[in-house]
Amino acid sequence: MAIDSLKTAGSTLKNLQTAIDVVANNIANVNTQGYKKQSASFESIVSSMGGQTTYSGSIVSAITPNFNQGPLKATGDGLDVALNGNGFLVVANGSGDMRYTRSGSLGFDAEGNLVDVNGNYVMGVGASRINIPSDATQVEITALGEVMIKRGEGVDITFELVDQLQLANFANPAGLQNMGQNLYRESANSGQVEFGTALSIGTSMGATSVVSGSLEQSNVDVSTALVDLIALQRSYQALSRAADTDNQITETTIGLAS
Numbered sequence: 561m562a563i564d565s566l567k568t569a570g571s572t573l574k575n576l577q578t579a580i581d582v583v584a585n586n587i588a589n590v591n592t593q594g595y596k597k598q599s600a601s602f603e604s605i606v607s608s609m610g611g612q613t614t615y616s617g618s619i620v621s622a623i624t625p626n627f628n629q630g631p632l633k634a635t636g637d638g639l640d641v642a643l644n645g646n647g648f649l650v651v652a653n654g655s656g657d658m659r660y661t662r663s664g665s666l667g668f669d670a671e672g673n674l675v676d677v678n679g680n681y682v683m684g685v686g687a688s689r690i691n692i693p694s695d696a697t698q699v700e701i702t703a704l705g706e707v708m709i710k711r712g713e714g715v716d717i718t719f720e721l722v723d724q725l726q727l728a729n730f731a732n733p734a735g736l737q738n739m740g741q742n743l744y745r746e747s748a749n750s751g752q753v754e755f756g757t758a759l760s761i762g763t764s765m766g767a768t769s770v771v772s773g774s775l776e777q778s779n780v781d782v783s784t785a786l787v788d789l790i791a792l793q794r795s796y797q798a799l800s801r802a803a804d805t806d807n808q809i810t811e812t813t814i815g816l817a818s
Contacts, residue, residue, distance in 0.1 A: 571605070571618060571619070572618065572799060573796060573799055573800060575600070575602050575618055575619070575620060576792055576795055576796045576799065577796065578600050578620050578623075579600045579792050580789065580792045580793060580796065582598050582599065582600045582623060583785055583788050583789045583792060584789060585598070586598060586780045586785050587780065587782065587785050587786065587789065589778055589780065590778050590780045590782050590785075591777075591778065592742070592778050593633075593663060593665065593775045593776065593777055593778070594630070594661065594662040594663030594664065594665075594742045594775070594776050594777075594778070595630075595742060595778040595779070595780065596625040596626055596627055596628075596630075596662065596742075596778075596779055597625070597626050597778070597779055597780045597781075597785070598623050598624060598625050598626070598738075599623070599624055599626065600620055600622075600623050600624075601620070601621045601622045601623075601624060602618045602619065602620055602621055603618060603619060603621040604618050605618060605619060623738075624734045625733075625734060625736070625738060625744075626734070626779065627662075627733045627734065628779050629644070629645070629776070629779065630662075630776045630777045630778055630779035631776070631777045631779075632644065632771055632774045632775070632776055632777070633774060633775055633776075633777050634773060634774050635773060635774060635775055636773055637773060638698075638699060638700055638701065638772055638773055639665075639666045639667055639699065639701070640664060640665055640666065640772070640773055640774060640775050641664035641666060641701055641705075641725070641770050641771065641772055641774070641775075642664050642770075642771045642774040642775050642776040643662060643664065643727070643758075643768055643769075643770060643771075643776065644768065644769050644770075644771050645765065645767050645768030645769060646729050646764050646765055646767070646768050647727040647728060647729040647756070647764070647765040647768045648660035648661055648662060648727065648728050648729065648733075648744070649661050649662070649663075649664060649676075649682065649683075649725060649726075649727065650682075650683040650687070650726045650727065650728050650755075651675075651676050651678075651680035651681060651682055651683060651743070652680060652681050652683055652687070652689075653680050653681075657745075658683075658687070658745075658746070658753075659680060659739060659743040659744065659745060660728055660736065660743070660744045660745070660746075660753075661676065661742050661743050661744065662742065662776055663676065663677065663742040663775075663776075664676075664775055664776065665677050665775060666682060668692060671691070672691050672692045672693065672694060673689050673690065673691050673692075674689070674690040674691075674692065674707070678741050678743070680743075682725065683725075683726040684707070684722075684723030684724060684725065684726055685723065685724050685726050685757060686726070687726060688723070690707055690722060690723045690725075691722075692707075692709060692722065693709065693711075693722075695711055696709035696710065696711060697709075697710050697711060697712070697713065698710035700772065701725070701770060701772045702770070702772070703758065703759070703769045703770055703771070703772075704724065704757065704758050704759055704769075704770065705724050705725030705727065705757055705758040705770040706721055706723075706724050706725075707721070707722045707723045707724065707725065708720065708721055708722070709722055724757055725757065725758065725770060726755060726757065727755070727756050727757055727758060727760075727765050727768065728753050728754065728755050728756070729753075729754050729756065729763070729764045729765055730746070730750040730751050730752075730753060730754065731750070731751035731752075731754075732749060732750050732751050733750060734749075734750075735747055735748075735749025735750035735751065736749075736750045737750075758770045
C-alpha cells in the first residue's frame with residue numbers, strides 16, 4: 561500500500577513541477593509582446609482489475625494557451641500592428657509553412673518583403689507575400705489591414721494600395737500547437753483555419769481591427785501568476801515532505817521484516 565502511495569506521490573510531484581514551470585514561464589514572459597499565458601491540464605490514470613478501480617496518479621494532458629486580449633501599447637512605429645479582437649496574423653517561413661501569430665512587430669527584408677521579427681513572410685490576401693516597391697517613400701497600415709504606400713514628393717505624391725493583411729481564426733484557438741517564438745500551427749484540436757481580413761463581414765474577424773503604431777502586450781497578470789506560483793510551490797514542498805516520511809516508514813517496515 562505504501563509503495564502504491566509513493567508512486568502516486570511521485571506522479572503528483574512531477575505534475576506539480578510541470579505546473580510550476582508553466583507559471584514561471586508565464587512570469588518570465590510578462591514583458592514579451594504578444595505572449596499568451598499558458599496553463600497545464602491533467603488527467604487521472606485509472607485502471608480496473610477484478611472489479612476494482614485503482615487510481616495511480618495523473619499525467620499532463622495538455623499545456624493550453626489563453627488567447628484573451630492583451631493590452632495595447634502605442635509605439636509610434638507605423639510598422640507595428642496589433643489586432644484588437646479575434647484572429648491572428650498569417651506568416652510563412654522560407655519553406656512556405658503557415659504559422660499564426662499575435663506578435664505584430666514588422667519590418668522589411670533585403671528584397672522589400674514585409675516580415676516579422678523572426679524573418680517569416682507576412683502574408684497578404686490569398687497567401688501572397690507583401691512586397692514594398694523600392695521607390696516607396698512611406699508605408700502605412702490602416703484599420704482594415706490595408707498596406708498603403710506613398711510615392712513621390714511635393715505635388716507628385718501618390719498613394720497606392722499594395723495589399724491587405726491576411727488574418728486567420730480557428731473554432732478552438734486554444735487547440736493550436738505552440739511552435740515557440742509566439743508562433744502557432746493548426747492542429748486537429750484547433751479545427752480548420754478560417755481566413756479573412758480585418759472588419760470582414762460574415763467572418764469571426766468581423767469585429768477585429770488592425771491598430772497601427774501599437775503592439776499587443778502579454779496577457780499575463782503578474783499578481784495572479786505570483787499567487788499561483790507560491791501556492792504550487794507550497795503544495796510541492798508539503799507533498800515532498802509527506803512522501804519522504806512515507807518512504808522512511810516503508811524502509812523501516814522492510815528492515816523489520818528482514
